[in-house]
Amino acid sequence: MEQHLKGRGCSGAGAPLKGAAAASPSRAEKQLHREDPGISPRASVPELGGENLAQKLEGKPLADKLRPDTLSDYMGQDQVVGEQTLLRSLLEAHEIPSLIFWGPPGCGKTTLAHIIAKGSKKKGARFVTLSATSAKTNDVREVISQAQNEKRLFKRKTILFIDEIHRFNKSQQDTFLPHVECGTLTLIGATTENPSFQVNSALLSRCRVIVLEKLSVEAMEAILMRALRSLGIRILSPDEQHAGSVNGSNSEISESCICIERRAVSTLAYLCDGDARTGLNGLQMAIQAQLTQLPHQNNMLGHTADGIVITEDHVKEGLQRSHILYDRAGEEHYNCISALHKSMRGSDENASLYWLARMLEGGEDPLYVARRLVRFASEDIGLADPLALTQAVAAYQGCHFIGMPECEVILAQCVIYFARAPKSIEVYSAYGNVKACLRNHEGPLPPVPLHLRNAPTRLMKDLSYGKGYKYNPMYKEPVDQDYLPEELKGVDFFRERRM
Numbered sequence: 001m002e003q004h005l006k007g008r009g010c011s012g013a014g015a016p017l018k019g020a021a022a023a024s025p026s027r028a029e030k031q032l033h034r035e036d037p038g039i040s041p042r043a044s045v046p047e048l049g050g051e052n053l054a055q056k057l058e059g060k061p062l063a064d065k066l067r068p069d070t071l072s073d074y075m076g077q078d079q080v081v082g083e084q085t086l087l088r089s090l091l092e093a094h095e096i097p098s099l100i101f102w103g104p105p106g107c108g109k110t111t112l113a114h115i116i117a118k119g120s121k122k123k124g125a126r127f128v129t130l131s132a133t134s135a136k137t138n139d140v141r142e143v144i145s146q147a148q149n150e151k152r153l154f155k156r157k158t159i160l161f162i163d164e165i166h167r168f169n170k171s172q173q174d175t176f177l178p179h180v181e182c183g184t185l186t187l188i189g190a191t192t193e194n195p196s197f198q199v200n201s202a203l204l205s206r207c208r209v210i211v212l213e214k215l216s217v218e219a220m221e222a223i224l225m226r227a228l229r230s231l232g233i234r235i236l237s238p239d240e241q242h243a244g245s246v247n248g249s250n251s252e253i254s255e256s257c258i259c260i261e262r263r264a265v266s267t268l269a270y271l272c273d274g275d276a277r278t279g280l281n282g283l284q285m286a287i288q289a290q291l292t293q294l295p296h297q298n299n300m301l302g303h304t305a306d307g308i309v310i311t312e313d314h315v316k317e318g319l320q321r322s323h324i325l326y327d328r329a330g331e332e333h334y335n336c337i338s339a340l341h342k343s344m345r346g347s348d349e350n351a352s353l354y355w356l357a358r359m360l361e362g363g364e365d366p367l368y369v370a371r372r373l374v375r376f377a378s379e380d381i382g383l384a385d386p387l388a389l390t391q392a393v394a395a396y397q398g399c400h401f402i403g404m405p406e407c408e409v410i411l412a413q414c415v416i417y418f419a420r421a422p423k424s425i426e427v428y429s430a431y432g433n434v435k436a437c438l439r440n441h442e443g444p445l446p447p448v449p450l451h452l453r454n455a456p457t458r459l460m461k462d463l464s465y466g467k468g469y470k471y472n473p474m475y476k477e478p479v480d481q482d483y484l485p486e487e488l489k490g491v492d493f494f495r496e497r498r499m
Contacts, residue, residue: 053258054291056231062284063277066227067111069118073226076219076276077108077212087210091116094123096159098180098187100195100204103212105363106275109190112212113161116188125157126150132167140175147184158185165189166198166403173200180206193403214274221269223276224283233287234259236309258290260310268315273363278319286310286318333364337372340415345380349419356415357408366407370396373414384424391417426494433493446485 059065068074071081071088081088090097096116101109117127128143147158160176162168179185180203187207189195195204215223228235236259268286272279290308336359343351359369370392377392395414399407438445455466470479482489 053231053233053287057284057288057291061277061281062227063106063280066230066280067114069115071115074108074111074115075222075226076215077112080210080212081112091119094119094125096120096125096186096188098185098207099189100165100199100207100209101188101190101212102195102209103192104214104274105192106272106277106279107212107215108276109212110163113163113188113190116159117161120157120159125159127159127161129161129163132162132164132172135162137172137175140172144175144179144185147179151184159188160185161188161190163190164192166191166193166195170200173203177203177206215276216274217266217269220272220274220276220279221265224265224269224279227280227283228260228265231287233310235265236261238262258287258308258310260315261312264310264312264315267312268319271316271319275363282315282319284318286314289318290314332362336362336364337369340369341372341376341380344376344415344418345423347419347423349416352415352419353412356411360404360408360411366399366404366411367396369411370399370414373411373418376418379428380423380425381418381421382424382427384422384426388418388421430493437488437491437493446487449482449485451481452483 071091074081079085081091101112103109113129117129120127126147128146130139130143143158143160147160150156150158165173176185176187177200180187187203189199189207191198195209199207225235268279268282272282287310290310336355340352340355340359343355356369360366374389374392374396377388381388391414395410398410401407402410450464451466451468453460453465455461460466470481472479472481484491
């Protein structure tokens with residue numbers, strides 16, 4: 001299996017690139033520590049124009065509007081593109097190899113491709129973007145044909161970026177192989193799935209895998225600070241938070257019609273779980289929600305007597321609107337799976353479907369849910385409906401094959417089936433009784449009865465192994481034969497409870 005070292009690699013194809021930067025505070029951490037609670041405009045911050053704040057937030061999501069154009073503004077992946085890393089050197093020299101960016105949602109895969117596109121266009125290269133979720137095989141062939149013409153007629157390179165490359169099937173991925181190999185295309189793919197399993201090995205061997213990590217809380221804070229500066233929203237210090245009020249009674253706060261608590265920024269950075277897209281879109285929703293409280297004519301910054309302070313509660317609400325608030329690694333993760341389990345056990349199909357959707361829409365791994373359904377099939381349904389286990393295993397395989405969002409209906413079907421199915425804990429209880437029996441047994445465990453032992457050698461036969469065993473298929477009538485050790489004779493694990 002392909003080995004991927006985070007932020008590291010070697011010169012061999014198919015391996016991650018190595019970053020030479022020593023372990024040191026990241027640029028995001030350094031910038032965050034230098035931050036002034038107030039607005040301090042920087043040249044690197046993209047200005048969204050002089051229009052009022054409501055207009056700044058219209059149209060494209062904030063995450064797209066504020067996408068960095070240069071590596072110096074790209075935050076949170078210093079182990080990959082920090083100073084003195086090999087990838088940064090290659091990008092600055094415009095020597096772009098075929099790459100696969102692998103990382104969780106919102107970690108910067110598409111943004112890094114966007115930065116490469118900006119640089120490559122300046123050097124005369126063509127940069128083409130396809131999304132594997134919508135592109136067809138004909139689209140791929142057209143791009144390849146154009147790339148061949150560009151190379152033959154104008155000696156011009158073509159860089160093809162494919163978002164969600166794991167969505168392409170084997171035959172679609174094979175289409176790129178000869179053209180990547182001969183240099184017609186430089187391929188850059190982005191995926192949230194392990195490329196060892198989702199990208200053809202032949203294509204993978206001709207690319208270098210770049211592993212992007214989930215953004216740290218510090219990196220997320222720096223990204224949010226940058227967004228707030230670009231919008232002209234002032235960040236209140238803790239002292240100002242105590243002095244001011246939400247309706248803007250404090251004169252310092254009312255200088256800007258919308259400010260934000262420093263604590264709210266930190267909370268948002270933590271709750272978005274390393275997903276910059278979620279964090280920025282949540283911030284956008286929080287700001288837009290508060291703008292509705294201002295008169296239309298007062299939406300210009302600095303032109304109102306009353307200010308609004310965006311608080312911790314506001315950003316939580318904004319995050320819930322843009323992305324279901326769900327802690328995939330914390331208490332909410334366990335609360336929701338418990339609620340789903342109990343709803344199915346209670347045969348409430350409506351509640352079961354709700355808790356399933358809440359987890360999936362919150363970003364839960366569908367394979368985690370599918371594994372829990374496999375367990376539920378035997379633990380809570382068992383022999384009351386033996387087909388339940390088949391349903392669960394098929395659901396797991398379906399989720400593995402097609403991923404999100406298509407697999408959500410597979411899980412929904414399984415959950416509804418389980419909620420409606422008859423319930424039985426006979427298997428679960430009986431096996432629990434056996435475990436309790438073994439756990440509470442004092443002294444050595446009883447030996448296996450001689451007649452049940454296998455006798456593959458003459459010596460074992462001489463020792464009476466297998467002697468007296470009756471081979472059941474040879475008898476028309478039921479065979480009177482003991483199968484438990486002598487001291488457990490008569491024990492019924494399906495009735496007795498041994499704790």
